[in-house]
Amino acid sequence: MTPDPVGWTFDNSYARLPADLHAPAKPMAVRAPKVVVLNHTLADQLGLNLHAYSPETAAAVFAGQELPPGSQPIAQAYAGHQFGGFTMLGDGRAVLLGEHRTPSGQLVDVQFKGPGPTPFSRRGDGRAALGPMLREYVISEAMAALGIPTTRSLAVVLTGEQVYRSQVQRGAVLTRIAASHLRVGTFQYAAARQDETLLRTLADYAIARHYPALGELPNKYLAFFRAVAERQAALVARWMHVGFIHGVMNTDNVSIAGETIDYGPCAFMNAYDPATVFSSIDTAGRYSYANQPGITQWNLARFAESLLTLLDADEEKAVASAMEVLNEFPATYQRHWLAGMRLKLGLRTEESGDEQLANDLLGWMHAAKADFTNTFRDLANPELLAGELYQAGAFKAWHGRWTERLAREGDPTADVFARMNAVNPAYIPRNHRVEESLAAAERDDLAPLNELLEVLASPFDARPEWAKYTMPGDDVGYRTFCGT
Numbered sequence: 001m002t003p004d005p006v007g008w009t010f011d012n013s014y015a016r017l018p019a020d021l022h023a024p025a026k027p028m029a030v031r032a033p034k035v036v037v038l039n040h041t042l043a044d045q046l047g048l049n050l051h052a053y054s055p056e057t058a059a060a061v062f063a064g065q066e067l068p069p070g071s072q073p074i075a076q077a078y079a080g081h082q083f084g085g086f087t088m089l090g091d092g093r094a095v096l097l098g099e100h101r102t103p104s105g106q107l108v109d110v111q112f113k114g115p116g117p118t119p120f121s122r123r124g125d126g127r128a129a130l131g132p133m134l135r136e137y138v139i140s141e142a143m144a145a146l147g148i149p150t151t152r153s154l155a156v157v158l159t160g161e162q163v164y165r166s167q168v169q170r171g172a173v174l175t176r177i178a179a180s181h182l183r184v185g186t187f188q189y190a191a192a193r194q195d196e197t198l199l200r201t202l203a204d205y206a207i208a209r210h211y212p213a214l215g216e217l218p219n220k221y222l223a224f225f226r227a228v229a230e231r232q233a234a235l236v237a238r239w240m241h242v243g244f245i246h247g248v249m250n251t252d253n254v255s256i257a258g259e260t261i262d263y264g265p266c267a268f269m270n271a272y273d274p275a276t277v278f279s280s281i282d283t284a285g286r287y288s289y290a291n292q293p294g295i296t297q298w299n300l301a302r303f304a305e306s307l308l309t310l311l312d313a314d315e316e317k318a319v320a321s322a323m324e325v326l327n328e329f330p331a332t333y334q335r336h337w338l339a340g341m342r343l344k345l346g347l348r349t350e351e352s353g354d355e356q357l358a359n360d361l362l363g364w365m366h367a368a369k370a371d372f373t374n375t376f377r378d379l380a381n382p383e384l385l386a387g388e389l390y391q392a393g394a395f396k397a398w399h400g401r402w403t404e405r406l407a408r409e410g411d412p413t414a415d416v417f418a419r420m421n422a423v424n425p426a427y428i429p430r431n432h433r434v435e436e437s438l439a440a441a442e443r444d445d446l447a448p449l450n451e452l453l454e455v456l457a458s459p460f461d462a463r464p465e466w467a468k469y470t471m472p473g474d475d476v477g478y479r480t481f482c483g484t
Helices: 040-046 055-062 130-145 184-192 196-210 220-242 292-311 315-344 354-368 372-378 393-409 413-421 431-442 447-456 464-470
Strands: 022-024 034-038 074-076 079-082 085-088 094-101 107-113 152-164 168-178
Touching: 034 055, 034 130, 034 447, 040 152, 055 152, 079 184, 085 184, 130 152, 130 168, 130 431, 130 447, 184 196, 184 292, 196 220, 196 292, 220 292, 220 315, 292 315, 315 354, 315 413, 354 372, 354 393, 372 413, 372 464, 393 413, 431 447, 447 464
Parallel strands: none
Antiparallel strands: 022 074, 034 152, 074 094, 079 085, 094 107, 107 168, 152 168
């Protein structure tokens, strides 16, 4: 057999799981696929040479018209609590091609978003529009550059088809790369079927794929639950450190692998306000910035309910062991959050007053309507701290306490500032810049999009020519949409 010149190496392990967990799916035929953006940097990391494709072939492959060799397209079944209400779901507009094995041996999912209807589409058209697919591309790649666990985006292509939402839009397909698409909702689906063998098979698969060290433990399923909770605590703390608001933290959007997944109505906060909500569908603020840690614990409780029969044959003991992990979650999250805040403030050591120091800064930022990202960056730049915003007595008092705290560590100021600039980004996907780039792309002007992607790929590397990307826009009334 002639080796594939691009380097695809598919395994399709999920397709070998019981048929109850998936269904065959085939991308729909489209008229005129055309590449919008290819992620050659990510492709190189995956061991893929996308340069081996002509533009026409790349468009056909990433629109699902020519499937990569060895792929076996399926749609995955799952359930989920959506804004608190339980629903049986499944991939209604996504097709999993299979798992590609990277040069390091890691299996990663390759999934199309928007290739047309599947057996789980629930009367939907299964398609996606260009704007939401480019939004996911931009935000997910920005998150990756920030060092936050996330799915990645390999390509966006136009299909030449129209999709009908609130208005007619151009159809597109996103190729998403993920550690896997196993979700809390996947386990909820298996549990709802009341088939313990199915649930156990799924759990064994998830452990072998993502937590192999747990496989030989006496109660590997409890250890699995604890490990997922730990990863979710760490992940959401990282969101909070950069002002990221996911926008739709339903249980079907919670990755067992601990990645950020499903970028719909997501956005980054400008002026610090814990109650910030951007999602047009989150009218009650369920998934506001400040609520994200608590919602994560709620989602993990739903995960625990799904696993109960595996945790212990005695239901009372199963509930007790699950509750022990859930009750630990606030402290676990706080540990990750405070560790990250110490880094953002340039602190190497731990003191009992550090949490109060961090919270007092956030309190001042809220009262002053200070920009979240710029404030932390400005702390390491004395020239910027000379600005009017930072002359307020409350800030000066806080700054004095922070300076005294740093002095107790005794590090040279230059070293402290260098550490801070390595964790506090100069650039995030500012909402108005994202919208500008998407609007230009709709006009087939990709220059703003490509420049934005270049800036976001180096979020800690401040450059004078990129100064406009540090400026917050006016977020009053700004709303994001899920794209379905």
